[in-house]
Amino acid sequence: MNIIEVEGLSKNFGHLVAVDKVDFQVAEGEIFGFLGPNGAGKTTTINMLCTLLTPTGGRATVNGYDVVRQRSEVRRSIGLVFQEPTLDEYLTAEQNLRFHAYAYKIPGEIREKRISELLDLVELSDRRKSKVRTFSGGMKRRLEIARGLLHSPRVLFLDEPTLGLDPQTRRHIWDYVLALRKQHSLTIFLTTHYMDEAENCDRITIIDQGHIIALDTPDKLKDALGGDVITLKAQDNNAAVLELKEKYSLSPVIENGTITFSVPQGEKFLPKMMGNFQSPLVSISLRRPTLDDVFLKLTGRAIREEGAGIKELAMKVRAMRGHGR
Amino acid sequence: MADTFRGMWVVAYRELLRFISERSRIFSSFAMPLLFLVIFGAGFNRIIGSLTPGVNFIQFMYPGIIAMTVLTNSVMSGLSVVWDREFGFLKEILVAPIGRSGIVLGKAVGSAAVAVMQGIIMLVLAPILGVSLTPLLVVKLIPMLILISVSLSGLGILIASRMRSQQSFQIIVQIIIFPLIFLSGVFFPVNSVPTWLAVISKINPLTYGVDAIRQLFLGREIAAMGGAMGGNFAIGVTVFGHTMTIIEDMLIVVILGVILLSTAAWSFSRQE
Ligand SMILES: Nc1ncnc2c1ncn2[C@@H]1O[C@H](COP(=O)(O)OP(=O)(O)OP(=O)(O)O)[C@@H](O)[C@H]1O
Numbered sequence: 039m040n041i042i043e044v045e046g047l048s049k050n051f052g053h054l055v056a057v058d059k060v061d062f063q064v065a066e067g068e069i070f071g072f073l074g075p076n077g078a079g080k081t082t083t084i085n086m087l088c089t090l091l092t093p094t095g096g097r098a099t100v101n102g103y104d105v106v107r108q109r110s111e112v113r114r115s116i117g118l119v120f121q122e123p124t125l126d127e128y129l130t131a132e133q134n135l136r137f138h139a140y141a142y143k144i145p146g147e148i149r150e151k152r153i154s155e156l157l158d159l160v161e162l163s164d165r166r167k168s169k170v171r172t173f174s175g176g177m178k179r180r181l182e183i184a185r186g187l188l189h190s191p192r193v194l195f196l197d198e199p200t201l202g203l204d205p206q207t208r209r210h211i212w213d214y215v216l217a218l219r220k221q222h223s224l225t226i227f228l229t230t231h232y233m234d235e236a237e238n239c240d241r242i243t244i245i246d247q248g249h250i251i252a253l254d255t256p257d258k259l260k261d262a263l264g265g266d267v268i269t270l271k272a273q274d275n276n277a278a279v280l281e282l283k284e285k286y287s288l289s290p291v292i293e294n295g296t297i298t299f300s301v302p303q304g305e306k307f308l309p310k311m312m313g314n315f316q317s318p319l320v321s322i323s324l325r326r327p328t329l330d331d332v333f334l335k336l337t338g339r340a341i342r343e344e345g346a347g348i349k350e351l352a353m354k355v356r357a358m359r360g361h362g363r
Numbered sequence: 364m365a366d367t368f369r370g371m372w373v374v375a376y377r378e379l380l381r382f383i384s385e386r387s388r389i390f391s392s393f394a395m396p397l398l399f400l401v402i403f404g405a406g407f408n409r410i411i412g413s414l415t416p417g418v419n420f421i422q423f424m425y426p427g428i429i430a431m432t433v434l435t436n437s438v439m440s441g442l443s444v445v446w447d448r449e450f451g452f453l454k455e456i457l458v459a460p461i462g463r464s465g466i467v468l469g470k471a472v473g474s475a476a477v478a479v480m481q482g483i484i485m486l487v488l489a490p491i492l493g494v495s496l497t498p499l500l501v502v503k504l505i506p507m508l509i510l511i512s513v514s515l516s517g518l519g520i521l522i523a524s525r526m527r528s529q530q531s532f533q534i535i536v537q538i539i540i541f542p543l544i545f546l547s548g549v550f551f552p553v554n555s556v557p558t559w560l561a562v563i564s565k566i567n568p569l570t571y572g573v574d575a576i577r578q579l580f581l582g583r584e585i586a587a588m589g590g591a592m593g594g595n596f597a598i599g600v601t602v603f604g605h606t607m608t609i610i611e612d613m614l615i616v617v618i619l620g621v622i623l624l625s626t627a628a629w630s631f632s633r634q635e
């Protein structure tokens with residue numbers, strides 16, 4: 039049985055179509071990733087699956103329950119970590135968990151034991167009596183994960199679980215997630231725009247502007263690109279693109295001043311190409327494909343990661359200041 | 364049903380935890396009522412003299428001030444809903460298997476508990492003001508305060524169900540609550556003011572909550588005047604020639620509460 043089934047699911051906000059007739063199934067025990075740029079409709083999809091938003095069209099079931107007609111049953115079956123923090127910062131870690139335990143009717147005999155176990159799992163036992171206000175971002179995130187697991191859900195939804203965390207903490211959170219799956223046959227539905235994280239998923243859905251544009255295992259998605267990725271910078275990028283198209287019938291893409299294309303067996307192709315390439319080159323590199331490349335290939339745009347966005351913004355601000363002077 | 368009930372207790376439980384962990388709120392909520400009591404009391408007591416034999420202006424106003432403390436704090440309960448929405452915790456509540464009416468009732472019960480505690484703390488002023496307190500009076504007062512405050516939390520939550528920021532909530536509440544309080548007979552005997560004012564006050568449901576508490580405190584003085592019906596004009600509310608009893612007053616409060624709470628629950632469940 040599929041633990042999540044989605045058919046033609048849509049959500050409109052006025053005229054804006056945030057999610058447009060998406061279909062997918064998630065098998066039990068799977069780690070299923072939703073990958074897409076800002077505003078793609080990832081959170082909106084999760085909100086519909088967790089009964090916070092009513093779909094405008096289509097249907098979806100979670101753990102066999104309809105997300106519109108059987109809200110309570112759906113809610114009991116799922117754990118959630120939202121994109122934004124949803125802890126009560128004025129309560130302690132323990133009080134936050136206890137609230138959750140009462141709300142989900144966890145029997146008294148196992149409540150305290152489970153709270154302790156989960157605090158151990160996310161390594162917050164020593165802070166259990168501290169106010170959440172005093173926690174770092176990573177600690178809050180870990181506490182939210184513990185809370186999402188407290189009532190032993192069948193599916194755990196994680197909306198950008200590692201957003202804004204340092205690489206070490208991100209690694210850490212992923213270790214929990216992978217361990218959890220092994221121990222509890224838990225299904226995990228997560229969204230991210232970190233490509234490297236998406237690689238940990240069993241299957242990935244790439245979503246853009248409310249549409250699913252690809253759905254497969256990370257390896258298959260990368261294989262579909264047809265080999266290795268070569269990125270190069272030429273003195274005249276347009277001339278280089280033209281040459282690549284004509285000589286090798288490739289389909290290169292220019293993004294941020296660099297040309298990217300895929301070829302089978304790149305390590306053999308590169309020396310051959312260097313031998314008789316006319317356009318003067320500034321730099322060239324060869325690498326295994328990443329999901330970034332998949333996204334670039336499918337949409338013609340790079341998925342914007344947090345860091346890149348900020349950098350662009352900083353450059354724009356600088357340019358504006360320049361004008362002012 | 365069981366879900367709603369559990370939801371109510373969990374949400375109320377957290378409301379109390381929050382209150383205990385924010386001690387400054389306990390004191391700030393007394394500022395206004397105390398200010399009114401001191402300023403109006405000191406200002407008018409001498410001029411007005413006794414309204415009814417044995418009842419001076421401060422003693423007249425004091426039960427009203429207790430009611431006012433409770434109702435202001437109850438309506439402010441909505442603030443915690445807005446707060447929860449702003450800081451995200453509302454999502455944790457909304458996605459739990461507890462149902463919208465459970466959430467609304469929980470907020471109402473939790474803040475009522477807080478408001479009633481605050482009302483009771485106001486009782487320490489009784490001896491200073493020369494108002495006599497008996498254990499029986501306190502025992503009767505508590506359920507009345509609970510009813511008033513659960514009902515009025517409904518108003519706070521109803522407003523909050525439509526508000527996204529604490530500022531806008533507070534502005535709306537100020538606009539609504541001040542006229543309600545000033546026109547509820549806290550500061551004047553509803554039966555002996557100009558007709559237009561009396562009519563407005565008698566339409567205001569809060570008037571009956573205030574009257575019930577005042578009758579509880581000053582019942583003996585009223586009795587000394589020859590019974591509630593006996594031409595007593597300073598205390599009591601007369602509607603169409605009938606002077607309201609405590610029970611009738613409370614009935615109005617309860618009806619108001621049922622309307623407010625069910626509208627709040629409805630308004631809450633309609634939005635996503
Ligand atoms: N409550 C709302 N009202 C109106 N529009 C909304 C609402 N919520 C989301 N949207 C719009 O729907 C679209 C999808 O938003 P969504 O939050 O699902 O994106 P996302 O994929 O989660 O993006 P991000 O990576 O930034 O979190 C966006 O264009 C957004 O502006």
Ligand SMILES: [Mg+2]
Pocket residue numbers: 080081082121197
């Ligand atoms: Mg999102």
